[in-house]
Every structure is written in structure tokens, then in C-alpha cells.
Amino acid sequence: MPAVAIIYFSGxxxxxxxxEAVAEGATGVAGTTAELVRIVGEDIVNGRWKNADAMSKLNAADAIVFGTPTYMGGYAAQFKAFIDTSSEVWMKQGWKDKxxxxxxxxxxxxxDKQSTLIGLWVNAMQHGMVWVSPAAPVEGYEADKVNRLAGYAGVMAQTPWGTERVSDGDRRTAALLGARIAEAAARWAKGT
Ligand SMILES: Cc1cc2nc3c(=O)[nH]c(=O)nc-3n(C[C@H](O)[C@H](O)[C@H](O)COP(=O)(O)O)c2cc1C
Structure with missing residues (x-):
């Protein structure tokens, strides 16, 4: 039964x-569980993120999906604080092959979302993980269309200032990523 963990910061x-959309897509694949792990500022002390319970959920997962808003063309600082803590796992290569x-x-x-996605990918490569792309073809450029921003390394989503709800197209793109990584995790575990 593939377990997908989604670790993210959201301001x-x-x-x-x-x-949530990634989790919905993942759990839509039979037998998959999805766990949302939200990074909160309260868990960052002296610049370093610490949450043993969250870390054990990540360690138990078959697949980890990383999410952050783009701040100044890269990770949010809160997300980077988590990434730096993950160096403790890196030392043991504890996420290798996830x-x-x-x-x-x-x-x-x-x-500059591409720069953020490249940062997420580099982190996964440092951990010896196996990167799964969304593989979601561009359906069109309107707000209700899948992959309207043509992100192929990962999901790109955009909401204008003052709008709360993320567009249907971006939600559907995130759900497709969740489904794809769940299916990939099942196949990876089976070895076929
Ligand atoms: C410190 C800071 C830096 C930001 N830098 C960028 C940026 O480089 N590019 C951009 O398009 N939006 C930028 N934004 C807007 C955020 O990307 C946007 O508020 C965020 O994606 C909203 O997601 P959230 O609701 O999960 O926090 C920035 C916002 C903040 C607070």
C-alpha cells in the first residue's frame, strides 16, 4: 500500500x-494513503525547523512531494529551514530510493517558479531520490485548464494578488501529480 507524504509551507x-489537491489525486489511486505535513513557523527555532513527528511521517513514506510558495524566485525561508534539517537524513541517505x-x-x-522547482529537484537528488514529473500535457491557457503554465519539472500554480481560491486548472494539475506519484510508487514497490 503506497504511502505518499506531502510536506509544504503555505503563508x-x-x-x-x-x-490538498495532490493528496486527493494520490488517494484516488486504489490503496494509496496520503499524509499532509504542513511546515509552520512555530517549529523553527534559531532558524532551524524541528518536528520529530513530521519527520517520522516522511521517513515512513514511499514518496515525498515537496511544496513551497515562490518567494524572491526560490523557496520560502520556512521551507528552506526544513530542507536544512533534512541534512540529518541526508547524512544517512535515509530517503534514498524514495x-x-x-x-x-x-x-x-x-x-521565477522554475527556479524554485529546480531547487526542489536538486534537494531530491542530494537525497538520492527518484524524481517524478507531472507528465501533464498543456490542455490550454485558461484558468480551468490543466498545466496552463506549462510546468514539466513540477507543478506550477499562480493566483493573482487578492484572490483566495486557486484555479481549477492548477488544482487539477496538482491532483494529476498526486495520482502519478501514487501510481509510480505502486510500480516502484512491485519492481516492474
Ligand atoms: C517574501 C515574498 C516574496 C515573494 N516573491 C515572489 C516572487 O519572486 N515571484 C512571485 O511571483 N511571487 C512572489 N511572492 C508572492 C507569493 O509567491 C505568493 O504570495 C504565494 O505564492 C502565495 O502562496 P501561499 O498562499 O501558499 O503563501 C512573494 C511573496 C512574499 C511574501
């Missing part, structure tokens, strides 16, 4: 909506 809730994927949200159409 105002948009990235949280994407995390599957990984990523998503990011920003205010602007570009907003």
Missing part, C-alpha cells in the same frame, strides 16, 4: 490548497 493558504516530486505557487505568471 496564505494557496500552496495548502495545492497540497520517489519525489514538487509543486510551487506564486503571484505572478512566471514569478
Amino acid at each position: 496564505q493558504g494557496h500552496t495548502h490548497q495545492l497540497a 520517489l519525489a516530486a514538487g509543486f510551487t505557487h506564486s503571484q505572478n505568471l512566471s514569478g
Whole structure:
């Protein structure tokens, strides 16, 4: 039974909506469980994130999906604090061979989201993980279309300033990533 963990930071809730959509897509694949693990500022002390319960959920997962808003063209600092803590796992290569994927949200159409996704990928590579792309073809460029921002390394989502709800197209793209990583995790475990 594949277990997918989604670890993310969200300042105002948009990235949280994407995390929920990833979980929905993952649990839509028979037998998959999905766990949302939200990074909160209270868990960051002296600049370092610490949450043993959250870390044990990640350690138990077959696949970890990483999500952060794009701040200044990269990770949010809160997410980076978690990444730096993950160096303790890296020393033991504890996430080696787990599957990984990523998503990011920003205010602007570009907003330099690609740079954030590359950062997520590099982190996964440092951990010896296996990166899973969304493989979601662009359906169109309107707000209700899948992969309207043409993110192929990971899910890109965008909501303008002042709008709370993430577009249906971006939610559907995130759900497709969740389904794909769940299916990949089942196949990876089976070895076929
Ligand atoms: C410190 C900071 C830096 C930001 N930098 C960018 C940026 O580089 N590009 C962009 O498009 N939006 C930028 N934004 C807007 C955020 O991406 C947007 O508020 C966020 O994706 C909303 O997601 P959330 O509701 O999960 O926090 C920035 C916001 C903050 C607070």
C-alpha cells in the first residue's frame, strides 16, 4: 500500500490548497494513503525547523512531494529551514530510493517558479531520490485548464494578488501529480 507524504509551507493558504489537491489525486489511486505535513513557523527555532513527528511521517513514506510558495524566485525561508534539517537524513541517505516530486505557487505568471522547482529537484537528488514529473500535457491557457503554465519539472500554480481560491486548472494539475506519484510508487514497490 503506497504511502505518499506531502510536506509544504503555505503563508496564505494557496500552496495548502495545492497540497490538498495532490493528496486527493494520490488517494484516488486504489490503496494509496496520503499524509499532509504542513511546515509552520512555530517549529523553527534559531532558524532551524524541528518536528520529530513530521519527520517520522516522511521517513515512513514511499514518496515525498515537496511544496513551497515562490518567494524572491526560490523557496520560502520556512521551507528552506526544513530542507536544512533534512541534512540529518541526508547524512544517512535515509530517503534514498524514495520517489519525489514538487509543486510551487506564486503571484505572478512566471514569478521565477522554475527556479524554485529546480531547487526542489536538486534537494531530491542530494537525497538520492527518484524524481517524478507531472507528465501533464498543456490542455490550454485558461484558468480551468490543466498545466496552463506549462510546468514539466513540477507543478506550477499562480493566483493573482487578492484572490483566495486557486484555479481549477492548477488544482487539477496538482491532483494529476498526486495520482502519478501514487501510481509510480505502486510500480516502484512491485519492481516492474
Ligand atoms: C517574501 C515574498 C516574496 C515573494 N516573491 C515572489 C516572487 O519572486 N515571484 C512571485 O511571483 N511571487 C512572489 N511572492 C508572492 C507569493 O509567491 C505568493 O504570495 C504565494 O505564492 C502565495 O502562496 P501561499 O498562499 O501558499 O503563501 C512573494 C511573496 C512574499 C511574501
